[in-house]
Amino acid sequence: MPHQLTVTLTNDERTTLETFIHRGKANARTLTRARILLKSAEGWSTSALVAAFDVCEATVTNVRKRFTQGGLEAVLHDKVQQHRRSALSGLQTAHLIAIACSPSPDAHDHWTVRLLAQKAVELGFVTSISPNTIHEMLKKNELKPWQHEHWCLPSVGGEFVAAMEDVLDLYEEPYDPQYPTICLDEKPVILHADVHPPVPVEPGKPERIDYEYERKGTRNLFVMVEPLAGWRHVEVTMQRTMQDYARVVRFLVDEVYPHAEYIRLVQDNLNTHTSAALYETFPPSEARRILQRVEFHYTPKHGSWLNMAEIEIAILERNALSRRLCRVLAVETERNRQRRGIAWQFTSRDARVKLERLYPVKERMLD
Structure with missing residues (x-):
């Protein structure tokens, strides 16, 4: 058995160690080293330390050795590792980044580390390079x-902000049962x-659901919400x-708000969401009667986030539509009973x- 360092x-030093342990702000490995050193000074044997701190003998020996050679600083702080020389020069890295950001080869959906390595050798930037080096380069440069990602890049301008502010101003108005919003x-x-x-x-x-299911067709959900009334x-x-x-x-118009002067309906630009739909469905006199009690407010194109019905749909998806048997009525009933509004x-x-x-002309700053 090797000689045990004293x-x-x-x-x-004892006060410093006790304070360091009491604060407990270091990582677990460093705190364990501090405790081992403190108990070693109290005369604990190597076997006792191994059993108490669930470490191996080499760890105990290493702690004592570090203290003997470097004092408390060596025990409480790890050495800063020397920076390894990069396998790629700055120019080589720049070339590889340019390749990774370029379109992938025709026969491939995207660049892989092996494809990038082959391309780098083919173009003569390097004589050879491992996929691991490519991986490290991509990770370092967050590539x-x-x-x-699929992303909508709308063309915005005056039309967008005009529709946006119309809806936002409507949302700011106080609740009025004669003119409900x-x-x-649809979903x-x-x-x-x-x-x-x-x-x-x-x-x-957890609950276990069989992967097999029976398809029961499709449906369309018209989701209506009056945010200020909680309906x-x-x-x-x-x-x-x-x-x-x-x-x-x-x-x-006729069943939910028969006594209102008119309703203010916020909706998107779906091709069926027009006043023409009423003339396609009802006689002209009936269509006109309904339209006289509706005021349409359209969200801008690519601005569906402005429609609060989207919030209600998200709640339905989380609580009802995520299950195979949709429980839409139960969610609607519960939320209406609790009068859950949207602030x-x-x-x-x-x-x-x-x-x-998004605004074509910016607001002038007052001096």
Whole structure:
């Protein structure tokens, strides 16, 4: 058995170690070394330290050796590792970044580390290079050529901000039952049913749902929400047609708000969301009667986030539509009973500051 190094601490060193351990702000490995050193000075044997701190003998020996050679500083702080020389020069790295940011070869969906290594050798930037070196270069430069995102790049201008501010100003108005504000949106869904019943949750086991399902067709959900009153309704239809939309508008006018002067309907620019849909569905006199009690407010194109019905749809997706058997009615009933409203905070004033880049003409700053 190798000779056990003797550890002797001064009063100041002991105080420093005790304070360091008491604060507990270092990582677990460093705190363990400090405790081993303190107990070694109290005369604990190597075997006792191994059992107490669940470490190997080499760790105990190494702590004592570090203290003997470098004092407390060597025990409480790890050595700063020498920076390894990069396998790639700055110019080689720049060339590789340029390749990774270029279109991938025709026969491949994206650049891989092996493809990049082959291309670098082919172009003569390096004589040879390992895929691991390529991986480290990509990681260091936060490049992920195998990933891509779908993104909407709208063309915004006066038309966009005009529609945006119209909706935002409407949201700022106080609640008035004579002129209720209703947000309307649609959501197509695919209906699935379980072939085998799910296995309920058990201690230590999550609910288990069989991968096999039975398709039950599709439906369209018209989601209506009055944010300030805490009311919502989901109308389920077989299709998404002009006639379905027109009937929903008549439902709002005649059944939900029969005593209102008119309703203010916030909706997107879907091709069926027009006043023409009512003339395609009802006689002219009936269509005109309904339209005289509706004021349309359209969100800008690519601005669906301005429609609060999107928030309600997200809640439905989380609580009902994520299951194979949709529980839309249950969610609607519960939220209506609790009068769950939507507190919209974003205003036109906020938009002119946070979305200033969208405005064709900027607001003049007052001196």
